Amino acid sequence: QVQLVQSGAEVKKPGASVKVSCKASGYTFSSYDISWVRQAPGQGLEWMGWISPSNGNTNYAQKFQGRVTMTPDTSTSTAYMELRSLRTDDTAVYYCARDMHYGAGSPWGQGTLVTVSS
Amino acid sequence: DIVMTQSPDSLAVSLGERATINCKSSQSVLYSSNNKTYLTWYQQKPGQPPKVVIYWASTRETGVPDRFSGSGSGTDFTLTISSLQAEDVAVYYCQQYYTTPRTFGQGTKVEIK
Numbered sequence: 001q002v003q004l005v006q007s008g009a010e011v012k013k014p015g016a017s018v019k020v021s022c023k024a025s026g027y028t029f030s031s032y033d034i035s036w037v038r039q040a041p042g043q044g045l046e047w048m049g050w051i052s053p054s055n056g057n058t059n060y061a062q063k064f065q066g067r068v069t070m071t072p073d074t075s076t077s078t079a080y081m082e083l084r085s086l087r088t089d090d091t092a093v094y095y096c097a098r099d100m101h102y103g104a105g106s107p108w109g110q111g112t113l114v115t116v117s118s
Numbered sequence: 119d120i121v122m123t124q125s126p127d128s129l130a131v132s133l134g135e136r137a138t139i140n141c142k143s144s145q146s147v148l149y150s151s152n153n154k155t156y157l158t159w160y161q162q163k164p165g166q167p168p169k170v171v172i173y174w175a176s177t178r179e180t181g182v183p184d185r186f187s188g189s190g191s192g193t194d195f196t197l198t199i200s201s202l203q204a205e206d207v208a209v210y211y212c213q214q215y216y217t218t219p220r221t222f223g224q225g226t227k228v229e230i231k
Binding site for chain 1: 154156157158160162167168169170173174177179211213215216218219220221222223224225
């Protein structure tokens with residue numbers, strides 16, 4: 001079945017970087033874009049951007065421009081999201097999701113908790 | 119950016135009763151080239167990632183019970199749960215896929231009265 005499996009929880013200090021992975025299985029990885037969404041504790045969903053694994057094209061939310069990089073590794077069907085210059089308010093669960101042609105993320109990964117604390 | 123505004127922020131409904139959630143977009147999310155409305159509804163249960171309930175404003179995702187329905191057009195949309203079940207307790211989000219950034223509503227928490 002189609003599945004996205006993300007890397008484990010991370011604890012980082014302010015100013016550091018984090019790289020979250022999202023391994024796809026059950027479908028042709030390069031055929032679907034991958035979106036990244038985050039959710040701060042007790043808060044709503046925030047769209048961060050998407051990447052096209054077929055050609056590496058990206059589209060980032062303005063809020064994250066200059067701090068985020070999304071990359072694909074087609075050899076392992078894995079998408080990566082790196083966020084730099086971490087701040088305490090970057091503490092959140094980070095999700096990846098497969099973008100469907102009908103305009104929805106499905107399925108989503110299980111989420112990766114990133115905690116930023118001094 | 120398209121602003122998505124949901125109402126109410128929370129609602130409590132008795133088992134078997136109707137739950138209605140509204141979502142308003144700050145501009146149309148109708149893609150004229152294919153006449154599809156890029157409005158998606160998600161259900162998120164505690165500790166789980168979101169799951170698609172409705173896409174294209176009114177198309178039920180495979181496997182979603184038919185008590186869930188979506189309606190609306192242009193800028194005003196509604197998610198209806200016709201007969202609330204205990205397993206429907208969750209936070210529901212709308213999201214527009216019309217353009218980037220693909221913004222979400224703030225969420226509506228549905229509980230049992």
